[in-house]
Amino acid sequence: MNKTLFFSAVMCLMCSVANAASAPKGTEIPEYRRNSLNFIMLDVSEGDAEITSIFRQAFTEMTVPVKYNDHNVAAELRSFTLNSMDITDADHEAYATATGTKKKNGGFGKALGGLMGGTTTEFKQFGPTKKNSPVAAWKYLNQSGMAKEMFAKWFVNPQTPDELSVDLLRERANFNATQTEKVAVEGSSRGVFNQIADDAGYELLNNTFAVVTRFRYMNGQDMYDEIIEDTEIVAQYLPAQAFTAAMTAATAAAIAAKQVIGDGYVIYTTTYLYQLVWDDEVQQAVESNWNVDGFNSLDCFRLKYIGSENAYANVLGNKFAKEEAIRLATNRAMEKVLAKLERKYEVFRTRTPLTGVDPLTADIGTKECVEKGDKYEVLEKTINPKTNKVDYKRKALLEVETVGNNITDGSEEVGEDAATRTTFKGKAKNLYPGMLLRQTTK
Structure with missing residues (x-):
């Protein structure tokens, strides 16, 4: 070519x-x-x-x-x-x-x-x-x-x-x-x-x-x-x-x-x-x-x-x-x-989609070593009209409320909780599935 x-x-x-x-x-x-x-x-x-x-x-x-x-x-x-x-x-x-x-x-x-x-x-x-x-x-x-x-x-x-x-x-x-x-x-x-x-x-x-x-x-x-x-x-x-x-x-x-x-x-x-x-x-x-x-x-x-x-x-x-x-x-x-x-x-740090807003959920959990109290920023993807470059704007800050048990191969002793998705607490206004979560310390 x-x-x-x-x-x-x-x-x-x-x-x-x-x-x-x-x-x-x-x-x-x-x-x-x-x-x-x-x-x-x-x-x-x-x-x-x-x-x-x-x-x-x-x-x-x-x-x-x-x-x-x-x-x-x-x-x-x-x-x-x-x-x-x-x-x-x-x-x-x-x-x-x-x-x-x-x-x-x-x-x-x-x-x-x-x-x-x-x-x-x-x-x-x-x-x-x-x-x-x-x-x-x-x-x-x-x-x-x-x-x-x-x-x-x-x-x-x-x-x-x-x-x-x-x-x-x-x-x-x-x-x-x-x-x-x-x-x-x-x-x-x-x-x-x-x-x-x-x-x-x-x-x-x-x-x-x-x-x-x-x-x-x-x-x-x-x-x-x-x-x-x-x-x-x-x-x-x-x-x-x-x-x-x-x-x-x-x-x-x-x-x-x-x-x-x-x-x-x-x-x-x-x-x-x-x-x-x-x-x-x-x-x-x-x-x-x-x-x-x-x-x-x-x-x-x-x-x-x-x-x-x-x-x-x-x-x-x-x-x-x-x-x-x-x-x-x-x-x-x-x-x-x-x-x-x-x-x-x-x-x-990776990004993962928000899968639900009522409640706030994502398909991560014990497999990714998520811990209760971890903080995640919610990012909305936009494109800068001047540069045509993808950008991510922080729209909210969430905290892990419950950790989903998504280890299914038996490689680790984990609880028998049926919930496989992790839930979050925080303001869900103007959030929608598909927005991206990224772990943060601030």
Whole structure:
């Protein structure tokens, strides 16, 4: 497809969302633009070989949750082993610089010395798995050209790999053709490519993420140690006071987790989150090289480190056979860590439709780790008539009143409440099904 044909295709896409009025209240729930996820497994190849094999199989079969777009790349790029990565001191230094995790003066060493009654100013020497895992994830994403692979999934049609295409962008951007204000873009003096890039590009391309996850099988004491040490790895870069607060909270969480686990086992995940960067530089480069050879020659694609989180899920061996129990726990641990990443990082927070207004309801709940008292802003989607760019205006603030029980696979011990939808309290005036909810802290 040459650039002229590309512009024509994009114009058709933009025209398809034009000339519609605001949503009639009470209509069916529309589709909406979702974040896109690429799942990658960091295989540490430790412990029982049978259990490791179950991890791998569970990950291979794992589906991206429905509130996200599946942006998984080729299967051969979706997992790598820690042992295959040669991690050097130079890699650690480069990782710290690239991700902004350089040690701060007066941080880990000073605080740890105070907590332990010593005066050490050196880093604690973690084992190779803990110390190298975040660096290995970062290095693998760079060595594999993952950012380019993820952009290629957006623009290279697998049916016609010798041409670039906007088909996937059209498919996912059409989620905007819903119950919101829209304007036609025909006749605009701005380039068509820039119009779609400013709108769908920002909302879809820039909200594409690589999720690198390490799974481990452990008992209560292992879990306790893991929580403490994982917190130490992150907190070592904090000033002394912040380090002490983080370790105090981690110790309390570790004790509570150990008590819950008892004599059982859990699947524990550590997940590193990276965001695909779509900015003016990338946009201009793609626009100027809208052909396969030009696209392949570009080296401006990159992933930005957002942060990490940990989560665990109980292996319910008393309810399921061993393999099934581990598989279910692996999937549940993944759902939990994604929910924790959403809570922690605003850039990763998803939107979900309001499904009812009397009462106020949404199809989220225990599966997404919703908690009573959580706050959600209600967003109405509009289009700025000057820029033709989608915008979201806050129309209300709601609070979770009751949490729906929407875990149906038995992967977790939950209540038997028949209500599967979460309900909210707040002012429902001028709200209607299809408006979008997004978790907020303010």
